[in-house]
Amino acid sequence: MNNQRLMKILLAPIVSEKSTMLAEKHEQIAFKVVSDATKVEIKAAVEFLFKVEVKAVRVVNRLGKQKRFGRFMGKRSDVRKAYVSLKPGQEINFAEAV
Numbered sequence: 001m002n003n004q005r006l007m008k009i010l011l012a013p014i015v016s017e018k019s020t021m022l023a024e025k026h027e028q029i030a031f032k033v034v035s036d037a038t039k040v041e042i043k044a045a046v047e048f049l050f051k052v053e054v055k056a057v058r059v060v061n062r063l064g065k066q067k068r069f070g071r072f073m074g075k076r077s078d079v080r081k082a083y084v085s086l087k088p089g090q091e092i093n094f095a096e097a098v
Contacts, residue, residue: 009045
């Protein structure tokens with residue numbers, strides 16, 4: 001795969017109570033990814049950027065809510081999230097990755 005494409009797949013890690021619990025309990029990391037990324041591309045991007053072994057990838061598409069802005073109706077942007085399961089013994093340290 002193209003390394004430039006892999007660098008653009010992962011937008012940001014998701015840091016919340018749920019993602020912290022998943023990281024501790026199930027060795028999963030949550031990422032916000034581009035809307036056209038496939039599971040194979042996400043797996044390759046995580047392995048390329050963080051030098052870890054990925055066991056599985058699950059993807060969630062969350063549609064943006066309809067919201068009112070004054071008298072105008074608007075829509076929040078859609079979000080695609082990837083939950084990446086790491087193989088046992090693997091760990092991503094975001095402080096070292098920067």
